Amino acid sequence: MPTHTTLAATGNSVVAEAMRQCKPNVMAAYPITPQTTIVEEFAGFVAKGKTDCEYVTVESEHSAMSACIGASAAGARVMTATSSQGLALMWEELHIASGMRLPIVMANANRALSAPINIHCDHSDIMGARDTGWVTLFAETAQEAYDNTIMATRIAEHPDVMLPVMSCLDGFITTHSIDRVSVMDDESVAGFVGEYEPRNALLETGTPVTHGAFAGLGGPYFEFKKQQREAIENARAVVSAVGAEYSALSGRPFGAIETWGMDDAEVALVVIGSTAGNARAVARHLRADGKKVGVVKVRVWRPFPYADLAAALKGMKAVAVLDRAESFGAEGGPLYLEVRSALYDLETRVPVVGYIYGLGGSDVKLELMERVFSDLADIAAGTAAPAGLVYLGAREEA
Amino acid sequence: MANLKELTHREDRLAGGHRLCAGCGASIAVRQVLLGAGEDPVVVGCATGCLEVSTTIYPYSSWKTPFIHNAFENSAATISGVEAAFKGLKRAGKIPADKTMKFVAFGGDGGTYDIGLQALSGAMERGHDMVYVCYDNGAYMNTGIQRSSATPKGAWATTAEVGAAQQGKIQRRKDLTQIMAAHGIPYVAQASISHWKDLTTKAEKAFAVEGPAFLNVFAPCPRGWRIPSSQSVEIAKLAVQTGFWPLYEVVDGEFRHTVKVHNRKPIEEFLRPQGRFRHLFSPGNEELLAEIQGDVDRAWDRLMARCPQA
Numbered sequence: 205m206p207t208h209t210t211l212a213a214t215g216n217s218v219v220a221e222a223m224r225q226c227k228p229n230v231m232a233a234y235p236i237t238p239q240t241t242i243v244e245e246f247a248g249f250v251a252k253g254k255t256d257c258e259y260v261t262v263e264s265e266h267s268a269m270s271a272c273i274g275a276s277a278a279g280a281r282v283m284t285a286t287s288s289q290g291l292a293l294m295w296e297e298l299h300i301a302s303g304m305r306l307p308i309v310m311a312n313a314n315r316a317l318s319a320p321i322n323i324h325c326d327h328s329d330i331m332g333a334r335d336t337g338w339v340t341l342f343a344e345t346a347q348e349a350y351d352n353t354i355m356a357t358r359i360a361e362h363p364d365v366m367l368p369v370m371s372c373l374d375g376f377i378t379t380h381s382i383d384r385v386s387v388m389d390d391e392s393v394a395g396f397v398g399e400y401e402p403r404n405a406l407l408e409t410g411t412p413v414t415h416g417a418f419a420g421l422g423g424p425y426f427e428f429k430k431q432q433r434e435a436i437e438n439a440r441a442v443v444s445a446v447g448a449e450y451s452a453l454s455g456r457p458f459g460a461i462e463t464w465g466m467d468d469a470e471v472a473l474v475v476i477g478s479t480a481g482n483a484r485a486v487a488r489h490l491r492a493d494g495k496k497v498g499v500v501k502v503r504v505w506r507p508f509p510y511a512d513l514a515a516a517l518k519g520m521k522a523v524a525v526l527d528r529a530e531s532f533g534a535e536g537g538p539l540y541l542e543v544r545s546a547l548y549d550l551e552t553r554v555p556v557v558g559y560i561y562g563l564g565g566s567d568v569k570l571e572l573m574e575r576v577f578s579d580l581a582d583i584a585a586g587t588a589a590p591a592g593l594v595y596l597g598a599r600e601e602a
Numbered sequence: 603m604a605n606l607k608e609l610t611h612r613e614d615r616l617a618g619g620h621r622l623c624a625g626c627g628a629s630i631a632v633r634q635v636l637l638g639a640g641e642d643p644v645v646v647g648c649a650t651g652c653l654e655v656s657t658t659i660y661p662y663s664s665w666k667t668p669f670i671h672n673a674f675e676n677s678a679a680t681i682s683g684v685e686a687a688f689k690g691l692k693r694a695g696k697i698p699a700d701k702t703m704k705f706v707a708f709g710g711d712g713g714t715y716d717i718g719l720q721a722l723s724g725a726m727e728r729g730h731d732m733v734y735v736c737y738d739n740g741a742y743m744n745t746g747i748q749r750s751s752a753t754p755k756g757a758w759a760t761t762a763e764v765g766a767a768q769q770g771k772i773q774r775r776k777d778l779t780q781i782m783a784a785h786g787i788p789y790v791a792q793a794s795i796s797h798w799k800d801l802t803t804k805a806e807k808a809f810a811v812e813g814p815a816f817l818n819v820f821a822p823c824p825r826g827w828r829i830p831s832s833q834s835v836e837i838a839k840l841a842v843q844t845g846f847w848p849l850y851e852v853v854d855g856e857f858r859h860t861v862k863v864h865n866r867k868p869i870e871e872f873l874r875p876q877g878r879f880r881h882l883f884s885p886g887n888e889e890l891l892a893e894i895q896g897d898v899d900r901a902w903d904r905l906m907a908r909c910p911q912a
Contacts, residue, residue, distance in 0.1 A: 228690075229690035229691050229693075229696075256690070258686040260686045262679065263720060263721070264720060267721050267724055270672055270676035270679035271679050273680060273683065274647065274670060274680035275690070276683075276687075278688065278691075280686075280687035282687075296673060297673065300672055406668040407684075407691065407703070409668060412665065412666060412667050412668045412669070413669075414665050415669065417659070417663060418654065418655045418660060418671075420655075421659065
C-alpha cells in the first residue's frame, strides 16, 4: 500500500509533483499566468536531477503542443501545461494531438480569454477547446488536481483510448491557494501509471512509419473521425475503471460526477470546478434549515456523463446550472446546454435555469449561491418561472 | 565527402512514385539532402505543403524512413520534440545510450520564411541536434502561387498581380539565410539543386555538426515559375550564375563562398526564361529591371565582403 504524506501546497505545486511522479520523458511548455508555477516547479526538478525528463522550453504554446506531438509520436510519455491565451494559441494543435491519437497529458489553469485582457479564473479557455477531442477532467481542489493528473496518464495511454487528456484546475483559486493535499510516494504512483508502451513510434527505426498522412481526395478522413468518436466513448469505461482503481489506492472516491445531498434533494445546483465548494457550503446551511437541496459537481467534462446527470437529476423540481463561461448567442453556457440535453429523455420534464457567473474572476460570494437556491425554491414552489439566462452577480454599471 | 559513384550506392529514402510534378525542385532537394545524412536512421518532419501532400496520400507513403507531418508552421517545433524524445528516452534507459540518429525538418518558403519563422528560430536557439531544410521556390505553390516573403521583387504571383497599377511583387525578398546565420548556430548554408555536389556536401556537414543546422535550398517550381519541367535545373543554375542565389556556408560564424562565380551574368538571364517575370520586359519597366539588378549587386557585394577568400 502507498505511503500518504499530507502537505500544505498549492494546486500548481502538486500538479508539478504528480507530473514528476508519472515520469514523463518529455515536457515542452511555455509560461503563462496562472500556469507558471507548474513549469517553474518542474524546472526545479530538472535542475535538481529529480527527473530524467527532457524539458523543452519552447518559444510559444503553439510550439509547446507541436513539440509534444513530435515527442509523443516518437514514443515518449509527454506532458505540458498551459492556460487561457496559451490554450487558444494551441487550438490547431489540440485537434492534431487528438486526431493523431497521441496520449499527451496537459494541465490547464483555467483563466479568462481576452478581450478585455484578464488573468483571473473562468472556464472560457477550456470551453473554447470543448470540441478538440481531448478527454477533459476538472478539479475542484488541489487534491483533485493531483489525483486527476495521475489518472489522466493512465486514461490517455489506455489502448482503448489513446487520446490526449486535459486536467483543468481553476486559475488562482486552485492553482495558487494553499490547500491540504495528500500525496503518495513515488513508487506507488509509478506502479499505478506503469510504463508507456508506444505503438508505431517514430523512433522504432526498424519499421519506419508515416505519421500525419494526407486523408483527403476521398480518403478515410470521415472514418478516422468515427474511430476518434469510438475512442472517446471507450474513455467512459476507462475513466470509470481507472478511477475505481485509483480510489482503492488513494482512499478517495472518484466518479464522473460527485453528488452532495442528492438522495432526497428536491432542487439541485450543477457546477464545475472550485465553485462546488461554495455551493456545498451554502447547501449545508440550507439543509440545517430543513431545505431539501443538493449539489452535483461534474468532474469529467469530456466524455460528458449524460447518463449520470440524468440519473442524479431525475425528479428534481428545479435545477440550476452554473456556467463560468459564455457561449454567446446560445441559450446558455456550455454546461447548461449539456445538462439540458442530458435531461431531454426523462419522462417528466425537469425545469432548468442557467446562470453565467464568475467571468474573469468576478467574485463568487456565498450570497450568490444563496440567491440561486432561493430562485430554485421559488421555481419548485411554482411562484416563479425559470428566469431565462441570468448574469449572476453582475453589477448594474461596471 | 562522397563522390557521385559513392552517392549512387546510398539508399534513397524518398521512394519514386510520389505525386509531385515532373521537374519539382522540392523532391530533388529532399533526395540530395538525405543522401548527405549517412548511414544513421533519419526521422523526417515536414510542413504542410506540396512535399507533404504529394508523398503521404493515405494509405501510401513515399517515405522509407520514419516521417511526421504535423501542421504548416511547426515542422521545426515538431522535430525538436522528436529529438527531445530521443534524449529523454535515452536518459530513461529505453533507447540504448550509444544509438545515433539524425533529425531533419523540411518546409517550403511559406512554411519557413513566413508562418514557421518563429518555430524555426525557437528550435535553432534551443540548440536541438537537428537540421532544418527550407526548399525555397519563392511562393505558396501548394495553395496556388501566392506571394511569400521569399518571392522576388517584380515576380508575378496570384496575390501580387500584374496590371496597370502594379508590376508583380512590390517588395524585396527576405534574406532568411542571413537571419539564420545571425542565430549563431554551428552550421548555416545556402545551396541549390543545380549544384548537387555542393548541396550534398553541405547536407553532410549539416548532419555531422552537433546542434542545429540550417540549409536554404533553391528549388524551382515549374508550375509557379511558368517554366517547362525540363528547365528546373537550368534555371537554378542561372540563379547561381547571376548572383541571385549565391552558394555559401557559415561555419561557426565564418562565411565561405563555396561555388565561386567569376563572371556574374546579368540578372536578366535568370528572369527572362520565366513566365512569372515576363511583364518586366514590357516597355516601361526598364527602371524596375535596373532596380532589381541593383538589389542583386548590393546583396552580392555585402555577402562577398563577409567571405574573406572571395
